[in-house]
Amino acid sequence: MPQRKTSRRRFSMAVLVLMFFAGIGFVAALDFGIRSTNTMEFCTSCHTMHTNFEEYKETLHYKNPSGVQATCADCHVPKALWPKLVTKVIAAKDVYHELVGTIDTPEKFEARRWVMASRVWAKMERSDSRECRTCHDFSSMDLSEQGRSARSRHAAAEDKGQTCIDCHKGIVHEEPYEPLPETAAAD
Incomplete structure (x- = not known):
């Protein structure tokens, strides 16, 4: 049982770390999209x-x-x-x-x-x-x-x-x- 609990804990931590980095990636992509579409070049394209x-x-x-x-x-x-x-x-x-x-x-x-x-x-x-x-x-x-x-x-x-x-x-x-x-x- 203790090994199973440790595996679940590691899996949960891995999921949290992945979600954290996915969140950072989403925010970075959103920021890039907003900045790219706020340029004069984009607007007048x-x-x-x-x-x-x-x-x-x-x-x-x-x-x-x-x-x-x-x-x-x-x-x-x-x-x-x-x-x-x-x-x-x-x-x-x-x-x-x-x-x-x-x-x-x-x-x-x-x-x-x-x-x-x-x-x-x-x-x-x-x-x-x-x-x-x-x-x-x-x-x-x-x-x-x-x-x-x-x-x-x-x-x-x-x-x-x-x-x-x-x-x-x-x-x-x-x-x-x-x-x-x-x-x-x-x-």
Whole structure:
């Protein structure tokens, strides 16, 4: 009996050690996947993202006097782990639609652009523009350094509890045209 007990104990320890290393491997693979899919190269590798990338290159988020650049992930992927994982799972549908041909050409992408943009705006409204506020928080703004209009609007937006996306929908990507009611019903 004692030998059997020792064998079980060794087996249990071996299983625990294997589970520990498997857990480390899983975390490493997850981290690698997140880091790989958060790069500008990955985000712009789809043919249809070329238009978005060209629009982005014309903004201050890409090139500015300070040299600080906001990448796709800075604006579209939360920093906190759980919201980041949820975002990655939801974003997989865009890759899926690229692969199955729903948005694989610029024309198809443009036809679906309003729907896709509306989803992103709704997400940003729900999160109080969490990703924007990583860099642009009201408490960090020096309103005295802003132009009169921006100073007035930012102060009013803060007082009203507005979120960035309420006013800045077309700040990086061109704001798509809302489809006509008869074409919107077809979606």
